[in-house]
Amino acid sequence: MVARAFILFLVGCTLFSDKSAFAMSVAYLECFRDLNSCGGYAWGAAVLDFLYDNLREASMHQTRTVSGYLTLLQAWVYEHFPALCANFCRLSHIYVEDYPRALRWKPKQDKGLVIPFRKALDEIDVDDICWTPYREHRPKRPFEVVSLFRGWIRWGPKMYAHFPDKVLRQIWICPNHP
Template identity: 40%
Template sequence: MDDAVQMLVDLLMVSAEAARAETGQCRGPYIRLQWSATNVHVVYLEALRDLSQTGRYAWGVAALVHMYDQLNDASISSSRQLGDYITLLQCWIYKHFPSFTESTADQDYNEDSLRACRWIATKKTGKSIHTPTYKERLDRLQISDVCWIPYGEHRPVRDFHLISCYSDLLRWGPVVVYYRPERVMRQFGYTQTISTLPVDSWVSYDDIHERWIHYSDHMVPADEVCVVSGQCASDYMDWFFLISHPFMTPG
């Protein structure tokens, strides 16, 4: 917290008292946009300290790390909100579950544009659907209702890079999360197999950095390419029903 306050003083040129009041209001090393609305981790400010260096950062990883961190918090039963850059997750849901959610597609969109530009954001539909309805729709989903390769149409514009199969810890500043692509191999076009559970052990920032630099040593083995969309190994579904919670509402 002291480091966050000092960063706000140095980079935003606010008083230490105002910085402490803001981080206290956010209950952590965060600030609110324009001192209001969505909370933003101050580590982003550190990344913008030297604007000449911003083009060298892996911003996609940064967005992913913070979204995963927020999803970890949102999975706690007492959580009531989800912060960070949710557009990435929202667009994935639109494409992955086309029959589940109602969205407005931009008729002028072409695949040369950014993927998020495919849909037009509106608040009307989201407010009209209540949480129990979403849970019921999830429970009724069939295999044919899911788009298992949501980025297939976009591949001619954005190639699939093997670094996407890196499986280990990701870090942005002090925020560290697990990245486990072996759990979603179908969206890469590979047959889904049973994945091993991660081993919780302390890893230094330097170790995480070293693993990322040598990502080829920490890759998920890409086994068989899917013959049909959504293909999985013969023993996968039995295992999935044993370790997961396949239904949102009580039977």
């Protein structure tokens, strides 16, 4: 029972954190009914769905904060926008390709970097984007065909759209670039 409570707390406060910082959905209780089956769940897809939903909500004008597993978002930004890393993070000297990819980056801890980071993000050009960021990581974590998934992902009672081709289309049809 204690192990279930701890795992529920850990999952609720990291992977599926919300804006309340102390509450979590009871929907996660079902996931830990049988601890032996937890390893078979698609936690990555669930976390990505939850993050998508929170990013969708954060893009609304009236929303002032974002929630979800922001470490995943931060690592994704550093991998795909290496120009940002020059001033806002550094590579970890202890990282090896066997480790989870998010451990590769050591962000600077300075609240004064928010406005310069936003400015740098606004000024990124298409040529500054790394389209194949995990090339050297592939031998340790092979590319799986499931990574090409396009469609709807269900997590609990919610469904989230996962259409990466729409994102590419928006980037490539940008009016400032041919």
